[in-house]
Amino acid sequence: MASRVDLDGNSIKTLTICMIGAGGFIGSHLCEKLLEETLHKILAVDVYNDKIKHLLENSNQLWADRIQFHRINIKHDSRLEGLIKMADLTINLAAICTPADYNTRPLDTIYSNFIDALPVVKYCSENNKRLIHFSTCEVYGKTIGSFLPKDHPLRQDPEFYVLNEETSPCIFGSIEKQRWSYACAKQLIERLIYAEGAENGLEFTIVRPFNWIGPRMDFIPGVDGPSEGVPRVLACFSNNLLRGEPLKLVDGGQSQRTFVYIKDAIEAVHLMIENPARANGHIFNVGNPNNEVTVKQLAEMMSEVYAKVSGETALEVPTVDVSSKEFYGEGYDDSDKRIPDMTIINRQLGWNPKTSLWDLLESTLTYQHRTYAEAVKKAIAKPVATS
Numbered sequence: 585m586a587s588r589v590d591l592d593g594n595s596i597k598t599l600t601i602c603m604i605g606a607g608g609f610i611g612s613h614l615c616e617k618l619l620e621e622t623l624h625k626i627l628a629v630d631v632y633n634d635k636i637k638h639l640l641e642n643s644n645q646l647w648a649d650r651i652q653f654h655r656i657n658i659k660h661d662s663r664l665e666g667l668i669k670m671a672d673l674t675i676n677l678a679a680i681c682t683p684a685d686y687n688t689r690p691l692d693t694i695y696s697n698f699i700d701a702l703p704v705v706k707y708c709s710e711n712n713k714r715l716i717h718f719s720t721c722e723v724y725g726k727t728i729g730s731f732l733p734k735d736h737p738l739r740q741d742p743e744f745y746v747l748n749e750e751t752s753p754c755i756f757g758s759i760e761k762q763r764w765s766y767a768c769a770k771q772l773i774e775r776l777i778y779a780e781g782a783e784n785g786l787e788f789t790i791v792r793p794f795n796w797i798g799p800r801m802d803f804i805p806g807v808d809g810p811s812e813g814v815p816r817v818l819a820c821f822s823n824n825l826l827r828g829e830p831l832k833l834v835d836g837g838q839s840q841r842t843f844v845y846i847k848d849a850i851e852a853v854h855l856m857i858e859n860p861a862r863a864n865g866h867i868f869n870v871g872n873p874n875n876e877v878t879v880k881q882l883a884e885m886m887s888e889v890y891a892k893v894s895g896e897t898a899l900e901v902p903t904v905d906v907s908s909k910e911f912y913g914e915g916y917d918d919s920d921k922r923i924p925d926m927t928i929i930n931r932q933l934g935w936n937p938k939t940s941l942w943d944l945l946e947s948t949l950t951y952q953h954r955t956y957a958e959a960v961k962k963a964i965a966k967p968v969a970t971s
């Protein structure tokens with residue numbers, strides 16, 4: 585591989601990266617990218633490795649000696665500090681990050697996103713190691729505009745809904761709305777990291793992903809995850825499509841989201857890894873402001889794309905409304921709208937997303953159909969056990 589240079593023309597040093605949560609959706613894509621396009625070494629930490637098995641198993645691959653898997657639960661494992669010390673950079677992706685858990689398992693959610701991340705920050709700070717920490721767009725909570733009357737003209741003013749790292753407030757619901765347990769824990773760990781930077785010189789970058797989606801995201805209930813499990817919206821809707829059932833719209837599917845293709849987003853993380861002078865001390869929104877839809881529009885587009893890639897006829901009634909209480913239980917609440925301000929990431933790293941929502945859904949649903957269609961058919965055909 586020819587010597588590579590960073591955005592300022594300096595040659596890039598080969599790094600050892602301790603990647604915690606490497607076995608998850610984002611981790612698996614980041615491992616793939618780093619192994620295929622760089623010479624960096626990865627100490628991959630997770631409790632699972634199914635999504636990176638293809639990178640670990642084949643010892644003939646060029647990168648076989650550049651990835652090592654460590655099955656470690658960071659809650660209680662003394663090996664973690666040693667791995668962080670061995671690495672030049674730690675990337676922490678580990679988290680409980682599915683909304684169905686936030687209001688039903690708030691303690692696990694808070695522990696996972698705050699308490700369990702504490703030693704990682706401490707070890708990086710004490711050992712003068714750089715940290716890239718994964719936070720979330722959920723730290724913004726609700727938009728200022730959502731508190732205005734429905735037809736108020738200021739709702740159309742970007743000042744009232746575009747989310748900026750340096751100027752937007754974090755607006756959460758009341759404590760009994762346990763949905764916000766995740767956002768609040770992520771916000772506090774961001775503040776702690778920021779304070780470690782200010783008081784102890786920790787070199788950090790905080791990433792706020794805005795709904796990254798693509799292959800290997802979450803699980804299909806009853807196939808490679810629990811039958812009663814509720815994954816994030818891409819996998820929920822994929823599951824409905826694979827089973828030929830209507831897509832469930834929570835509270836009518838009026839919330840808005842911007843979706844970015846995982847492969848575009850990984851490019852942004854790659855730039856952060858290799859341009860520390862431009863990334864350190866910054867918080868970055870990583871999303872695609874051009875791919876905004878309501879959840880209802882997402883459902884309609886996914887139904888259309890799935891019919892195209894699977895060759896199956898779309899349902900005549902493609903969606904059904906369901907209340908949030910019925911779907912998620914007590915204590916659920918929602919972010920109304922999430923448009924990332926791209927000024928900072930654009931200025932620091934020159935990054936812009938490329939893939940349209942239609943194109944990213946086409947490649948993702950092709951993957952979902954190829955990977956799961958047969959397994960779902962078998963699961964549906966299996967007789968239900970009666971007592």
Ligand SMILES: NC(=O)c1ccc[n+]([C@@H]2O[C@H](COP(=O)([O-])OP(=O)(O)OC[C@H]3O[C@@H](n4cnc5c(N)ncnc54)[C@H](O)[C@@H]3O)[C@@H](O)[C@H]2O)c1
Pocket residue numbers: 604605606607608609610611629630631632656657658659676677678679680681696700718719720721722792793794795796797802
């Ligand atoms: N995907 C998105 O759009 C998105 C959006 C906002 C924020 N994020 C953040 O990005 C990060 C990664 O998200 P993802 O979508 O890849 O989720 P994921 O659930 O697929 O990956 C998280 C990984 O962390 C591992 N993990 C959790 N607790 C652990 C522990 N105690 N010890 C070891 N490993 C542990 C899990 O096994 C999993 O493989 C999370 O911090 C999440 O909050 C993601």
Ligand SMILES: O=c1ccn([C@@H]2O[C@H](COP(=O)(O)OP(=O)(O)O[C@H]3OC[C@](O)(CO)[C@H]3O)[C@@H](O)[C@H]2O)c(=O)[nH]1
Pocket residue numbers: 681682683720721722766793794795815816817818820821832833834835837839841879918919
């Ligand atoms: O079957 C379904 C599932 C979900 N919805 C609604 O879709 C919206 C998006 O839901 P989801 O992708 O599950 O999660 P959120 O966007 O709300 O939150 C995530 O954002 C980033 C992250 O931090 C990590 O990924 C996470 O917290 C939402 O409005 C659901 O109600 C649906 O209608 N039908």
